[in-house]
Amino acid sequence: MKFNSKLLAALASAAPFLMAATTAQAQQVTIKFSHFLASNSNFHKGVAEPWCAAIEKDSGGKMKCQLYPALQLGGTPPQLADQVKNGVADVVWTSPSYSTGRFPRTEALELPFTLPPDGLAGSRAMWEYTQKHGMDDFKDFKVLAIFSASNVVISTASKPVMTTEDLKGLKLRSPSRFTSLFLTALGGTPVNMPVAAVTEGISKGVIDGAMAPWEVLPATKIDEVTKYHIEGAANQPGFSQTPMAVLMNKAKYDKLDPELKAVIDKHSGQVLVDLAGKVWDQGNAEARKKMIAQGNKALTIKDADYKAMVKASASVEADWIKQATAKGLDGTKLAAEVHAIGSKYLGK
Numbered sequence: 001m002k003f004n005s006k007l008l009a010a011l012a013s014a015a016p017f018l019m020a021a022t023t024a025q026a027q028q029v030t031i032k033f034s035h036f037l038a039s040n041s042n043f044h045k046g047v048a049e050p051w052c053a054a055i056e057k058d059s060g061g062k063m064k065c066q067l068y069p070a071l072q073l074g075g076t077p078p079q080l081a082d083q084v085k086n087g088v089a090d091v092v093w094t095s096p097s098y099s100t101g102r103f104p105r106t107e108a109l110e111l112p113f114t115l116p117p118d119g120l121a122g123s124r125a126m127w128e129y130t131q132k133h134g135m136d137d138f139k140d141f142k143v144l145a146i147f148s149a150s151n152v153v154i155s156t157a158s159k160p161v162m163t164t165e166d167l168k169g170l171k172l173r174s175p176s177r178f179t180s181l182f183l184t185a186l187g188g189t190p191v192n193m194p195v196a197a198v199t200e201g202i203s204k205g206v207i208d209g210a211m212a213p214w215e216v217l218p219a220t221k222i223d224e225v226t227k228y229h230i231e232g233a234a235n236q237p238g239f240s241q242t243p244m245a246v247l248m249n250k251a252k253y254d255k256l257d258p259e260l261k262a263v264i265d266k267h268s269g270q271v272l273v274d275l276a277g278k279v280w281d282q283g284n285a286e287a288r289k290k291m292i293a294q295g296n297k298a299l300t301i302k303d304a305d306y307k308a309m310v311k312a313s314a315s316v317e318a319d320w321i322k323q324a325t326a327k328g329l330d331g332t333k334l335a336a337e338v339h340a341i342g343s344k345y346l347g348k
Contacts, residue, residue: 028061028063029059029062029064029256030063030064030066031052031055031063031065031090031252032065032066032068032073032089032090032091033048033052033065033066033067033068033089033092033093034068034069034073034080034083034088034089034091034092034093035048035068035069035080035093036076036094037070038070039067039069039070041219042219042282042283043093043276043279044067044069046279046282046283047272047275047276048065048067048093050275051065051267051272052064052065054267055263055267058263058266058267059260059263063263063264068089073088075088077098078099080092080093080098081096081098081099081141081247084141084247084248084249085141085249087249087251087252089249090248090249090252091144091248092247093244093245093246094244094245094247095149095176095242095243095244095245096137096146096243097110097176097177097178097242097243100177102137103137103138104137104324104327104329105133105329105334106137106146106243107178108133108320108324108331108334108338109126109129109130109134109148109241109243109338110176110177110178110179110240110241110242110243111178111317111320111335111338112178112182112240112317113236113238113239113310114237114335115148115151115237115238115338115345116237116345116347117151117231117232117234117236117237117238117241118151118234118277119147119148119150119276119278119279119280119281119284120274120277120278120280120281121277121345121346121348122147122148122151122277122342122345123147123148123273123274123276123277124270124273124277125148125341125342125344125345126146126147126148126241126273127146127147128341128344128345129337129338129341130143132337132341133337138245138247140250141247141248141249142247142248142249142250143247143248144247144248144264144268145245145246145268145269145272145273146243146245146246147243147246147273147276147280148244148277148280149213149241149242149244150213150214150241150280150284151213151232151238151239151240151241152179152213152238152239152241152242153211153212153230154172154209154230154231154239155209155210155211155217155222155223155228155230156170156208156209156226156227156228156230157226157227158227159228160230160297160299161209161228162230162299162301162302162305163301164186164187164308164309164312165187167183167187168187169188170189170208170209171188171189171207171208172189172190172208172210173190173192173195173198173201173207173209173210173211174191174192174211175195175242176240178240179211179239179240181319182239182240182313182316185312185316186309186312186313187312191206191207195212195220198210198220198222199220199221199222199224202222202225203225209226210222210226213284214283214284214285214288214291215280215286217229217287217291218287218291219287223291223294226296227295227296227297228296228297228299229288229291229297229298230300230301231298231299231300231301232300232301232306233300233306235346235347237342237343237346239309244276246268246272246276248264317335321335
């Protein structure tokens with residue numbers, strides 16, 4: 001009995017410490033954050049890492065990220081949406097455009113000549129549109145942000161593309177389905193190839209150039225095999241943009257304590273949209289400056305030629321409206337809304 005009394009006393013005195021350790025362990029939440037770019041990419045260093053640092057700080061260390069760049073959890077970029085939906089990852093960065101037909105309302109954001117060319121204004125326009133019209137596309141997810149990968153520029157090796165006539169017959173790498181439709185409507189030939197293969201493809205003459213945002217060009221060394229880079233005026237909607245999404249597993253979010261949900265909410269939505277937009281604009285500006293300094297030519301097409309491109313590619317929007325309407329959506333309204341919201345943010 002004497003031994004048992006001592007044992008009970010020891011256990012009683014240790015209980016508070018054991019409970020505290022258990023509570024601390026229960027409160028510690030790890031967020032598995034997966035994306036498809038390298039750890040030295042603009043997204044990883046400029047968006048993912050700061051976001052993770054912010055939620056850790058504001059949660060008092062109760063939440064921490066475990067980052068998995070370059071698809072370290074396996075799969076491909078189009079599979080990231082299912083990975084986060086199924087709980088393989090807790091948060092992912094991907095693009096709705098990788099999954100044709102899965103996010104039909106969001107496709108309106110890819111229509112040519114609808115959104116401002118820069119990252120921040122384009123991102124704000126995308127977020128406003130998504131909040132008003134696109135959330136039904138993401139019922140299986142907790143949406144943390146929808147933002148713009150910024151306007152594509154037309155980069156070519158041997159000749160500048162200043163008119164619709166210049167585009168005819170050119171083979172250009174296209175980053176998305178709608179960019180391909182845009183290029184086809186203008187008489188060009190879109191080529192689908194991994195971005196890592198583009199530089200070699202251009203240097204060997206397999207393709208004539210690529211359509212991509214400024215910041216992608218030095219990162220992939222496309223700037224070393226192209227000379228001319230064509231864009232519209234800064235106060236006009238860009239050729240085409242790709243929406244990007246930061247998505248969270250709904251069950252993971254729902255299980256968080258209210259105080260931790262509040263931390264996630266504080267650093268998501270408009271805050272995360274603005275962070276990403278600014279990072280993209282900075283990356284574009286730095287890339288553009290670097291390329292001009294090394295002798296590449298940044299060219300702006302004339303207003304008359306810009307209008308001719310808008311007219312020639314109008315069929316892309318018309319066809320999408322028909323497809324959206326066939327799915328039971330009001331395609332005409334959604335397209336009009338993208339134009340109206342895009343115009344609202346031009347020059348801002």
